[in-house]
Amino acid sequence: MTTLKKSLRTRIKRLPERGSFDRKLAHAILDEGLICHVGFALDNQPFVLPMAYARQDDDVLIHGSIASRLLNTLSEGVDCCVTVTLLDGLVLARSVFHHSMNYRSLVAFGRAELVVDEADKMTALERIVEHIVPGRSAEARGPDRKELAATHVLRFPLEEASIKMRTGPPGDAKKDMALPVWAGVIPLSIEAGIPERDPAQGEAHPTPSYASNYRRA
Amino acid sequence: MTTLKKSLRTRIKRLPERGSFDRKLAHAILDEGLICHVGFALDNQPFVLPMAYARQDDDVLIHGSIASRLLNTLSEGVDCCVTVTLLDGLVLARSVFHHSMNYRSLVAFGRAELVVDEADKMTALERIVEHIVPGRSAEARGPDRKELAATHVLRFPLEEASIKMRTGPPGDAKKDMALPVWAGVIPLSIEAGIPERDPAQGEAHPTPSYASNYRRA
Numbered sequence: 212m213t214t215l216k217k218s219l220r221t222r223i224k225r226l227p228e229r230g231s232f233d234r235k236l237a238h239a240i241l242d243e244g245l246i247c248h249v250g251f252a253l254d255n256q257p258f259v260l261p262m263a264y265a266r267q268d269d270d271v272l273i274h275g276s277i278a279s280r281l282l283n284t285l286s287e288g289v290d291c292c293v294t295v296t297l298l299d300g301l302v303l304a305r306s307v308f309h310h311s312m313n314y315r316s317l318v319a320f321g322r323a324e325l326v327v328d329e330a331d332k333m334t335a336l337e338r339i340v341e342h343i344v345p346g347r348s349a350e351a352r353g354p355d356r357k358e359l360a361a362t363h364v365l366r367f368p369l370e371e372a373s374i375k376m377r378t379g380p381p382g383d384a385k386k387d388m389a390l391p392v393w394a395g396v397i398p399l400s401i402e403a404g405i406p407e408r409d410p411a412q413g414e415a416h417p418t419p420s421y422a423s424n425y426r427r428a
Numbered sequence: 429m430t431t432l433k434k435s436l437r438t439r440i441k442r443l444p445e446r447g448s449f450d451r452k453l454a455h456a457i458l459d460e461g462l463i464c465h466v467g468f469a470l471d472n473q474p475f476v477l478p479m480a481y482a483r484q485d486d487d488v489l490i491h492g493s494i495a496s497r498l499l500n501t502l503s504e505g506v507d508c509c510v511t512v513t514l515l516d517g518l519v520l521a522r523s524v525f526h527h528s529m530n531y532r533s534l535v536a537f538g539r540a541e542l543v544v545d546e547a548d549k550m551t552a553l554e555r556i557v558e559h560i561v562p563g564r565s566a567e568a569r570g571p572d573r574k575e576l577a578a579t580h581v582l583r584f585p586l587e588e589a590s591i592k593m594r595t596g597p598p599g600d601a602k603k604d605m606a607l608p609v610w611a612g613v614i615p616l617s618i619e620a621g622i623p624e625r626d627p628a629q630g631e632a633h634p635t636p637s638y639a640s641n642y643r644r645a
Contacts (some may be wrong), residue, residue, distance in 0.1 A: 220473065245616075246515060247589040248528070250476035252469035256437065259467035259476050261513040261533050281565075289472075296478040298463060298618070303639065307557055307568045312463070316478050340524055350609050351524045354608075358525040380626040392567050393633040394626040397642050401515070404615035409597040416610040422520065425614050 220320045221373035231374040235271075240295055240317045240374065241266040243428045246289040247342060249273065250415070251284055252290040264293075265335075266343030271319070272326075272335045281364040286325045293319045293367055301397040304381035311377060313396060317333040319372035328363040329356075334366045346421035401427045437537045438590040448591040451486075457512055457534045457591065458483040460645045462618070467509040468488065468501055481510075482552075483558030488536070488584040489543075489552045491495060499580040503542045505615055510536045518614040521598035528594060530613060536589035543581040546573075548615040552581045563638035618644045 213230040250259045264273045275282045305349035340348040381394050403425035406418050430450040439446035466475045481490045494498045517530035557565040598611050620642035
């Protein structure tokens with residue numbers, strides 16, 4: 212399926228022209244983001260927690276300690292919501308009313324399931340490392356069996372989801388277009404600074420290029 | 429109160445040494461962030477949506493159209509969760525297992541209420557603009573009564589909340605310290621690019637310094 216599943220939950224009521232159900236776009240958002248916000252509810256009390264993740268085909272993979280309340284709750288198959296938001300710019304209109312943000316966000320609904328098979332867990336953890344720092348998994352020491360056993364990996368299938376985005380210049384009302392106020396967009400992006408070597412490590416190992424040239428998107 | 433309210437909901441089970449209930453730190457996180465992720469649940473189905481916001485004293489202000497499902501649901505006084513996450517760096521350990529992220533996140537629980545008074549709404553909207561682009565509200569045309577009536581402003585009191593954060597170099601196990609693998613942190617930040625003038629606007633209005641020198645944190 213090239214489109215995501217529409218449903219009552221994914222219906223975009225407000226500004227539907229900003230909505231999309233395109234699966235390729237969903238993949239692109241997931242591949243660019245670094246953290247998702249995972250929501251679940253206990254007795255109708257919502258919890259929203261930030262998590263690292265990676266996409267593997269049509270699954271969102273998350274991981275953490277087997278002692279994590281979040282992971283244990285999700286692994287019980289409760290309904291959850293996974294949201295990834297990329298902030299692309301600040302939209303400065305002539306009127307306060309039309310100020311906005313340029314963004315791409317994916318909101319996905321469903322249930323996660325535990326990845327149990329050891330080989331699948333290994334693959335998933337490598338995928339998460341490679342998603343966040345491409346090139347890293349070939350260098351760092353991989354998980355041993357004890358570490359693997361201490362880690363939960365969850366797979367959240369990307370099925371029922373919707374995208375909302377805004378791009379482009381401000382959309383002021385006609386009557387405001389001649390106001391003597393600068394209007395435009397301040398683009399925003401996540402940028403990497405100069406890598407900071409672990410003070411416990413000497414100069415023997417040069418900074419790898421995937422760290423010194425780190426770029427997102 | 430200089431600390432946030434502890435409760436069952438804000439209890440930090442995992443790695444409590446990374447937790448904090450310091451109100452000043454909560455304010456600093458809120459003041460640096462640009463978007464929050466708001467969670468609410470309907471029949472135990474969680475929804476997590478990104479929103480612009482601002483802090484005003486001990487309230488988190490959010491706003492949007494009076495037609496917004498999110499705002500209307502929240503204004504009914506449902507339990508919600510407001511999370512702000514600042515991603516500060518990627519932590520590259522010698523072992524995959526100890527890879528991590530440096531971050532500061534605030535997770536707040538409670539109920540929002542509608543700001544009804546017109547003057548309070550005006551102040552709140554100005555506060556949101558100033559939070560996102562300091563200096564902007566003095567230039568852009570302020571909301572008229574019709575625009576004000578079309579906008580919902582919600583106040584979410586910062587009471588029951590917790591902070592979780594990680595800073596510093598990787599925390600590899602002793603036995604891995606001598607591995608021939610570069611270890612350290614790639615710092616990350618949100619950076620502004622060169623402002624893009626609205627193509628519908630001529631060169632008459634120079635780019636304001638709050639746009640060309642935009643900086644977060």
